[in-house]
Amino acid sequence: MSFPYIPHTPEDIQQMLEAMNLREIEDLFDPISEKYRLQRPLAVPAAASEQEVTRELGALAARNANLDTHDWFLGAGTYPHFTPSVVDSLISRSEFTTAYTPYQPEISQGTLQTIYEWQTMIASLTGVDVANASMYDGASATTEAALMALRATRRSKILVSAGIHPHYLQVLESYTAGLDAEIEVLPLDASGRTQLGEVDEDTACVIIQQPNFLGCVESLPQFAEEAHAKGSLFITSVAEALSLALLESPGAQGADIVCGEAQSFGVPMSFGGPNLGFLATQTKRLRQLPGRLVGETVDVNGRRGFVLTLSTREQHIRRERATSNICTNQGLCLAMATVYLSLMGRQGLRQLAEQNLARVEYAKEQVRQTPGLELLHSATHFNEFVVRVPDHAEKALGRALDVGSLGGLALSRVGMGSEQDVLLCTTEVVNKAAIDRLIRALAPQEISS
Numbered sequence: 001m002s003f004p005y006i007p008h009t010p011e012d013i014q015q016m017l018e019a020m021n022l023r024e025i026e027d028l029f030d031p032i033s034e035k036y037r038l039q040r041p042l043a044v045p046a047a048a049s050e051q052e053v054t055r056e057l058g059a060l061a062a063r064n065a066n067l068d069t070h071d072w073f074l075g076a077g078t079y080p081h082f083t084p085s086v087v088d089s090l091i092s093r094s095e096f097t098t099a100y101t102p103y104q105p106e107i108s109q110g111t112l113q114t115i116y117e118w119q120t121m122i123a124s125l126t127g128v129d130v131a132n133a134s135m136y137d138g139a140s141a142t143t144e145a146a147l148m149a150l151r152a153t154r155r156s157k158i159l160v161s162a163g164i165h166p167h168y169l170q171v172l173e174s175y176t177a178g179l180d181a182e183i184e185v186l187p188l189d190a191s192g193r194t195q196l197g198e199v200d201e202d203t204a205c206v207i208i209q210q211p212n213f214l215g216c217v218e219s220l221p222q223f224a225e226e227a228h229a230k231g232s233l234f235i236t237s238v239a240e241a242l243s244l245a246l247l248e249s250p251g252a253q254g255a256d257i258v259c260g261e262a263q264s265f266g267v268p269m270s271f272g273g274p275n276l277g278f279l280a281t282q283t284k285r286l287r288q289l290p291g292r293l294v295g296e297t298v299d300v301n302g303r304r305g306f307v308l309t310l311s312t313r314e315q316h317i318r319r320e321r322a323t324s325n326i327c328t329n330q331g332l333c334l335a336m337a338t339v340y341l342s343l344m345g346r347q348g349l350r351q352l353a354e355q356n357l358a359r360v361e362y363a364k365e366q367v368r369q370t371p372g373l374e375l376l377h378s379a380t381h382f383n384e385f386v387v388r389v390p391d392h393a394e395k396a397l398g399r400a401l402d403v404g405s406l407g408g409l410a411l412s413r414v415g416m417g418s419e420q421d422v423l424l425c426t427t428e429v430v431n432k433a434a435i436d437r438l439i440r441a442l443a444p445q446e447i448s449s
Contacts, residue, residue: 071405071434075384075425076213076414077138077165077239078275081352082429083266083336084343091335102294105307111331112306115294118338125244126258126280127251133292133329135277138261139171142207142237144279144324145259146172148288149205149233150181151323157182157202161194163212165239166414192216192377192386199226205233205257210250211243213416214423215360215384216377224254233257241265241278243382245346246353257281266340267333276333286310290324352428356383359426363435372443376421384425386417389442393422400441407438 008016013025022028029037048056072080090096095110102108102115115133122131135141146158158176160169162185173183181204186197192214199206206227211217220236227234236250238260250258262276263269281289287310295309344352360381367373367387374388389396393410400407408424411417422442426435 065401065406067429069404070401071430071438073400073408073424073426073430073438074406075240075427076409076423077167077261078269078272079240079242079264079383079425080269080427080429081242081264081266083268083340086343087266087336087339090339091332096335102292102308105305109306111335112294112308114335114338115292115329115331116296116306117342118334119294121338121341122262122278122280125241125249126238126255126278127249127253128255128258128280129283130286130289130293131278131280132289133294134262134334135259135279135291136330137273137275137277138165138237138239138259138263139168139277141259141261141277141279142168142235143172143175144290145235145237145257146205146207147175147324148257148281148285148290149235150179152285152288153204153231153233155202155204155232156180157184157200158205158207159184159186159197159199159203160207161186161209161212161218162188163192163194163214163216163218164207164209164237165213166416168209168237168239188212188214188216190378192379193218194223196222196226199230199232201230203227203230203232205235207235207237209237209239209260210247211240211382211384213239214377214386215381215425216379217247217382220250220253220255228254235259240383242349242353242356245349246357247382251280256285262337263333265337267336274330274333276330276337288323292329353382355428356426359428359430359435360385362432363424363426363439366435366439370439370443373439376417383427384423386411387422387424387442388418388420389422390420391444392419394419396422396442399444400438403437403441405434405438405441407442 017023017025067080096114102111105112119131119133123129135144150156158181160172160183176183184197186194189195193216194208194212206223208218208220208223210220224234233256234254235257236255238244238258241260241262242264259277259279262278267276279289292308293310294306297305297307299305341349360383364375364381364385367375372390376386376388393412397407397410408422411421411423412419
């Protein structure tokens with residue numbers, strides 16, 4: 001049997017077989033029963049040239065909707081934002097291609113400083129003392145925050161808003177399935193905000209997403225007060241990190257732990273991942289943080305340097321004392337976000353958030369003025385809001401696609417809302433003309449006319 005794709009000469013193969021006391025490659029498969037072996041060649045096409053493969057891949061890629069081909073109104077946890085080209089240029093520099101894992105500070109200063117700057121900016125945005133070196137995504141960050149609360153309070157009950165991202169809730173349920181933990185979901189009221197539930201002596205934490213999955217801005221202080229009155233921790237999860245540039249920080253509103261997703265900060269949507277989770281808390285809970293923490297120091301010559309100062313991972317310390325078995329931080333995505341935040345600065349980030357707010361207010365007003373469409377919730381929104389269409393969400397989204405708009409999420413797909421409800425997201429990548437086209441398409445012609 002010939003294997004032309006294996007980079008060994010026939011002599012190489014023969015030497016390896018002789019070392020194993022075998023005559024031919026087929027002898028390697030003797031332990032596998034004949035009935036489980038493929039008795040024909042693999043059904044793969046013939047080899048092609050680079051030019052032919054490039055053309056084929058380009059044709060496949062052209063079948064996907066993207067920001068260059070469609071007006072983009074789909075958010076729901078992964079958000080369309082413009083990323084300056086300089087972000088990709090800077091993260092490709094050699095300073096960021098040092099050691100894969102920053103265990104050895106003498107060869108990882110570029111990576112370590114990037115993480116340090118990231119931690120500093122996230123702590124500033126969230127309004128708490130310290131942030132770790134990032135998490136895999138918003139779902140795992142939110143779940144790790146809940147596990148922190150279970151450990152810190154030695155309690156077993158988790159109150160979580162029904163307005164949290166459905167995928168975050170699924171991950172939370174999966175992580176806690178093997179623990180003696182109870183999850184209670186707090187319902188939403190008619191305005192789209194979370195109803196205050198009863199916090200008791202068994203409650204470890206209350207988790208509220210801000211803004212929630214439906215785009216509604218929650219009133220956080222009431223949840224913080226209720227949680228603290230019973231000795232529970234208050235956790236704020238943020239799926240759209242750009243909102244931190246405009247809304248009062250969760251820490252200033254009483255949050256003990258702030259976590260969420262930072263994909264909006266220069267990380268491409270990439271079909272839903274990889275993303276970039278963040279997790280921040282007060283100094284007194286520093287040793288409960290999972291993952292890594294980078295600190296600033298000086299070397300023997302007094303020069304500024306960066307090192308790993310805390311790693312409560314089971315790879316580093318006794319397993320029974322580890323806070324998590326999380327393997328790493330999201331190094332590349334973290335670098336993208338750190339460069340993006342550095343370029344935007346405080347003013348630039350706030351101006352961008354204000355642009356996003358202006359667009360959502362314009363879109364909501366167009367919905368109010370369009371016969372057949374209904375704005376479902378009265379709460380203040382950031383980026384996202386729910387529209388009820390007169391016929392069916394999937395049909396409405398089909399009409400939107402016909403006019404070149406990726407028109408949002410049918411909420412019934414994630415088990416929320418009715419079959420008439422569409423979650424729309426308006427960021428800086430769409431203008432008023434694009435919003436107008438979408439709103440017209442969502443209402444059936446016979447109604448809107």
